Amino acid sequence: MLGAVQFGVLAACIVLFVPMGMAGWHLSRNKMLFFSGALFITLAVGVHLTPYFPSISDLVSFSSSAVVVENRDSCISFLHEIVWDVKPVRVSESLRNSSNYEESWSWAKSKPVIACGFQKLGRSDVSDLLNGSWIVVAGDSQARLIVLSLLSLVLDLGEMESIRGELFKRHSDYRAVIDEIGVKLDFIWAPYTRNLTKLVMEFKRNRRYPDVLIMGSGLWHMLHVTNASDYGVSLRSLRRSVVSLLPVSPELGNDGPVTGSISIRSPHMFWLGIPTLINSMLNTEEKRVKMNSAMQDAYDGELYESKLLRQSGGPLMLLDIGSLSRICGAWCTVDGMHYDGAVYEAAIHILLNALLIESQQQI
Structure with missing residues (x-):
């Protein structure tokens, strides 16, 4: 018009x-x-x-839509442009598990970030976005903290207190069904990459696929195996399994659907990066010896070389807990490994805005 x-x-x-x-x-x-x-x-x-003359109208329409899609694609690359405001606060003895700082975050005020219009979504918006979805989060304690942050956006404080104990049972799975918005959320305890590969193959075998799949591993492997090359091998195996879920295989080009997956709608898939480890704050000598900065760099390098992430041509979008925690800094953690809720809240809002972008692209 x-x-x-x-x-x-x-x-x-x-x-x-x-x-x-x-x-x-x-x-x-x-x-x-x-x-x-x-x-x-x-x-x-x-x-x-x-x-x-439809050819003229189509050309104009195509040009306009191409610009919009290109802008949406570029917005994905700006999602992690987060800035922090960290202030010291008094903490009572009853809050020993919290750091002595209060953190808040926002997206940077650069022109491209402002143009993308990222937003922190309220409860009603999150409920609308996730309505009717099956969400699977699989991994270690970092993944549990992601689940906690996600649930806090759709449940009130009383409901959160009632589930916290169940969610943090050591080495156990957790399931939540939120009837009001028809959301089913499964947390799968999967500390090693081979556990994630097994989970993905179960999806394929059962022909049941989540709408959103969030996975991550590395901390347990770094502590108990301490072999970056072996970690890389397991990541490449996981990539092959994940690719087999997709309607069109990146390894086969665009020639057609993967055998047996014609009717599959590809889930939105995310990878939880390893947090920044602050060696001096780690709570055991074994962790301080094995989980040093050189080892973390080696593990991060294997992740990128595995081509599991979109940045390297893979299927999973990175939720970069490493950069989010590094920018927040040592005042955002009490044990050098697990960070305060603001870090995981930022990651969840990055995920939600990515879902908004991808959903608009598919309309």
């Missing part, structure tokens, strides 16, 4: 000012009137006939 209005204004300007310009060149009155009338008729006919 706006384009048609602009075109009409342009046509009116041409009809008005071109004859006036010609008059300035001392054309005769009859010639000026003749030219003005011919120009007006030509423009009027053109405006009325344009809708009957």
Whole structure:
């Protein structure tokens, strides 16, 4: 509609000012009137006939949509541009498990970030976005904290207190069903990458796939196996399993659907990065020896080389807990490994905004 209005204004300007310009060149009155009338008729006919030429309309429509999609794609790359405001607070003895700082976060105020319009979603918006979804979160204690942050956006404080004990039972799975919005959430205790691979293969075997799949591993492998190369091998095995879930395999190009997966709608898939480890704050000597910065760099390197992440051509979008926790800093953790809720809250809002972007692309 706006384009048609602009075109009409342009046509009116041409009809008005071109004859006036010609008059300035001392054309005769009859010639000026003749030219003005011919120009007006030509423009009027053109405006009325344009809708009957679909190729022109389609071209304009295609160009506009291409720009929108390109902008949405670029917005994904700005989702982690987070800034922190950390202030010291008094903490009572009853809050020993909290740090002595209060953290708040927001997206950076750079032009591209502002243009993307990222937002912290309220409870009603989150409920609408996730309505009717099956969400699976699989991994270690970091994944539990992600579940806690996600549930806190859709449940009230009383409900959160009632589930906290169940959620944090050591080395156990957890399931929540939120009837009001039809959401089913499963947490799967899967501390090693091979556990994640097994889970993915179960989805494929049962032909039941979550709408949102959030996975992550590495901390347990770093502590108990301490072999970055072995971690990389397990990640590549996981990638092959995840790719087999997709309607079209990146490894096969765009020639067609993967065998047996024609009717599969690809889930939205995310990878939880390893948090920044602050070696001096780790609570055991074994952790301080094995989980050093060099080892973490090696594990992060294997993750990128595995091509599991979208940044390297893979299927999973990274929720970069490493960068979020590093920027928040040592004041956001009490044990150098598990961070305060604000870090995981930021990760969840990154995820939710990614879901908004991807959903709009599919409309």
